[in-house]
Amino acid sequence: MVSSSRLELTAEPKIAMQNFGDSLFKYLTTFFAALVLLLIGVMAYEMYATSSLSIEKFGWSFLTSSEWDPVMEQYGALPFIYGTLVSSLLALILALPVGVGIAVFLTELAPPWLERPFSFIVELLAGIPSIVYGLWGFFVMVPWIRSSVEPFLSENFGFIPLFEGAPYGVGMLAAGVILSIMVLPIIASISRDVLNAVPVSQKEAALALGSTRWEATRIAISYSRSGILGATILGLGRALGETMAVTMVIGNRPEIKLSLFEPGYTMASVLANEFTEATSEMYISALIEIALVLFIVAILVNAIARLLVWSFTRTSNVGGRL
Amino acid sequence: MKKILSFILFVALTNIAAAQLQLNGAGATFPYVIYSKWFDEYQKKTGVQFNYQSIGSGGGIKQVIEGTVDFGATDGPMTDTQLAEAKTKQGTDVLHIPTVMGAVVATYNVPGIGADLKLTPDALAEIFLGKITKWNDAKIADANKGKNLPDKSIVVVHRSDGSGTTYIFVDYLSKVSAEWQSKVGVGTSVKWPVGLGGKGNEGVAGQVKQIEGSIGYVELAYAVKNNLSYASIRNKAGNFIAPSLESVTAAAMNEADKMPEDLRVSITDAAGKNSYPIGGFTWLLIYKDQKNEEKAKALVNFLKWAFKEGEAFAPSLYYAPLPKEVIKLNEKKIASMRYNGKPIQ
Numbered sequence: 001m002v003s004s005s006r007l008e009l010t011a012e013p014k015i016a017m018q019n020f021g022d023s024l025f026k027y028l029t030t031f032f033a034a035l036v037l038l039l040i041g042v043m044a045y046e047m048y049a050t051s052s053l054s055i056e057k058f059g060w061s062f063l064t065s066s067e068w069d070p071v072m073e074q075y076g077a078l079p080f081i082y083g084t085l086v087s088s089l090l091a092l093i094l095a096l097p098v099g100v101g102i103a104v105f106l107t108e109l110a111p112p113w114l115e116r117p118f119s120f121i122v123e124l125l126a127g128i129p130s131i132v133y134g135l136w137g138f139f140v141m142v143p144w145i146r147s148s149v150e151p152f153l154s155e156n157f158g159f160i161p162l163f164e165g166a167p168y169g170v171g172m173l174a175a176g177v178i179l180s181i182m183v184l185p186i187i188a189s190i191s192r193d194v195l196n197a198v199p200v201s202q203k204e205a206a207l208a209l210g211s212t213r214w215e216a217t218r219i220a221i222s223y224s225r226s227g228i229l230g231a232t233i234l235g236l237g238r239a240l241g242e243t244m245a246v247t248m249v250i251g252n253r254p255e256i257k258l259s260l261f262e263p264g265y266t267m268a269s270v271l272a273n274e275f276t277e278a279t280s281e282m283y284i285s286a287l288i289e290i291a292l293v294l295f296i297v298a299i300l301v302n303a304i305a306r307l308l309v310w311s312f313t314r315t316s317n318v319g320g321r322l
Numbered sequence: 323m324k325k326i327l328s329f330i331l332f333v334a335l336t337n338i339a340a341a342q343l344q345l346n347g348a349g350a351t352f353p354y355v356i357y358s359k360w361f362d363e364y365q366k367k368t369g370v371q372f373n374y375q376s377i378g379s380g381g382g383i384k385q386v387i388e389g390t391v392d393f394g395a396t397d398g399p400m401t402d403t404q405l406a407e408a409k410t411k412q413g414t415d416v417l418h419i420p421t422v423m424g425a426v427v428a429t430y431n432v433p434g435i436g437a438d439l440k441l442t443p444d445a446l447a448e449i450f451l452g453k454i455t456k457w458n459d460a461k462i463a464d465a466n467k468g469k470n471l472p473d474k475s476i477v478v479v480h481r482s483d484g485s486g487t488t489y490i491f492v493d494y495l496s497k498v499s500a501e502w503q504s505k506v507g508v509g510t511s512v513k514w515p516v517g518l519g520g521k522g523n524e525g526v527a528g529q530v531k532q533i534e535g536s537i538g539y540v541e542l543a544y545a546v547k548n549n550l551s552y553a554s555i556r557n558k559a560g561n562f563i564a565p566s567l568e569s570v571t572a573a574a575m576n577e578a579d580k581m582p583e584d585l586r587v588s589i590t591d592a593a594g595k596n597s598y599p600i601g602g603f604t605w606l607l608i609y610k611d612q613k614n615e616e617k618a619k620a621l622v623n624f625l626k627w628a629f630k631e632g633e634a635f636a637p638s639l640y641y642a643p644l645p646k647e648v649i650k651l652n653e654k655k656i657a658s659m660r661y662n663g664k665p666i667q
């Protein structure tokens with residue numbers, strides 16, 4: 001502060017000019033950043049306002065009721081919230097170990113001539129449109145799940161309630177698997193970047209102290225824990241909002257069933273399915289309230305995940321110092 | 323540089339000047355193929371351009387109420403409330419003009435029973451209510467003497483997206499089953515008692531093809547083009563009728579004399595010996611009192627052309643054409659359109 005006021009005194013006109021540019025730049029970028037907030041605010045308000053009819057009529061029971069009946073105009077979003085959370089969670093459980101495994105292979109083990117083309121292929125997966133995943137899922141993956149995966153699971157693990165029931169192919173399991181394939185490239189490529197950013201000296205130090213390759217890798221992974229979690233959050237964002245691919249394989253039945261073989265439904269899918277033909281005010285209002293709930297769930301899940309990252313990095317820093 | 327710019331400006335301006343009359347419409351996806359054909363042929367003939375967005379019947383009705391289009395299109399008629407709302411907002415009645423018909427067929431995948439499964443209305447309703455769960459149930463077997471129906475579970479597949487196809491199908495089930503009417507009701511999306519949801523005709527057909535023992539419903543046109551096997555349904559007169567363009571037109575013909583004044587009518591469960599019972603109209607939604615003389619004239623001429631010549635394109639595109647009786651009713655409706663209180667010539 002002191003030095004800058006001194007400068008202003010000595011070279012006033014030129015600095016003033018610069019200051020104008022600086023402050024213009026500052027306000028302009030602040031304005032751009034504020035636009036994002038404004039956009040979110042306007043979206044949230046608009047959704048809240050247009051769903052007021054259903055909010056007034058159903059209140060909190062909208063979140064706890066499982067009844068979704070457009071004919072009787074009874075709307076409850078619980079099965080959709082459940083389906084969105086479970087399918088996304090399933091996707092992360094399946095994709096996280098594989099994604100981190102790919103990243104570790106690429107950064108620690110793969111020979112350089114293999115790393116480049118391999119990374120490229122992984123990133124290519126992220127660019128495939130979701131409708132393509134959906135069609136592939138519907139015509140290739142679902143029949144395979146019905147004829148091989150589900151019979152295998154129910155034969156060997158049928159005592160677990162998760163794997164009960166008739167093998168339809170479509171259902172929560174199929175949705176989780178297709179989502180895991182879709183979030184895999186996000187988790188793998190970001191984790192790879194994060195692992196690449198681990199200082200070589202860290203690994204060398206570990207190896208020099210007599211660590212095995214596995215132990216050195218573990219140190220690298222724990223060093224980049226927060227980054228990997230960040231990658232998972234990005235993947236989760238995609239999984240929560242995914243529409244087309246999920247709609248094609250989840251079976252679209254608004255019911256809460258423990259078994260992963262049973263059909264389910266997600267918030268994004270019901271919007272995609274029913275919005276175009278919704279005619280009555282209450283129906284549209286209820287669908288928009290679903291969008292609002294999805295918006296809030298996405299924010300909440302992200303916030304919880306950020307909190308997780310924050311608490312992890314804090315403890316890992318302490319551990320590092322010890 | 324300047325030359326290029328002025329050239330661009332010149333092209334842009336002349337294009338605006340040459341722009342022809344354009345009518346904007348929005349609505350149902352089901353009749354999109356034949357409407358595109360009509361608009362294309364009519365533009366070749368007269369130069370009048372049409373811009374039709376197939377955003378779904380619900381969207382079409384909404385835009386008609388808001389007055390953002392010159393005409394709308396829907397597979398399910400507007401409700402009285404919606405008509406009243408349109409009247410308050412646009413200051414005019416909205417006419418329903420039926421254009422072509424479609425049918426919904428029950429497609430199934432049961433190995434070894436061949437193509438001509440027969441279903442009674444009762445059996446169909448109870449399958450979709452989840453009360454008949456096996457293919458060898460007596461209610462199915464009675465109508466299919468000589469067929470070896472397997473002891474296999476029935477898997478019901480329905481549309482997951484809101485759709486006019488669903489509307490026609492559940493409208494039929496409501497008419498033939500009191501239980502369906504009270505438990506489920508009629509709409510473009512309903513609360514299905516059982517079954518898996520597939521997106522679009524292709525989603526339903528795909529699941530039926532994949533899952534042995536399944537039954538679903540799709541548009542007739544889709545089933546014919548994709549060689550699906552579909553059931554004959556027993557109609558009101560007691561005959562098992564296979565779905566076809568002719569049997570759908572027959573249903574409309576038999577209902578024409580009972581058509582209400584505003585032409586908002588369901589022809590499911592139609593009377594008549596040869597009527598296929600699960601069919602329906604798709605409508606254009608037209609403002610009775612037009613606001614723009616030029617557009618009004620173009621619209622009236624187009625409608626007259628559509629029912630004189632356009633209907634001939636229907637069968638080749640797998641739509642059932644209107645019977646003469648209904649076209650006559652349409653012509654009366656078109657004649658009732660007004661601009662400034664005067665008939666449109």
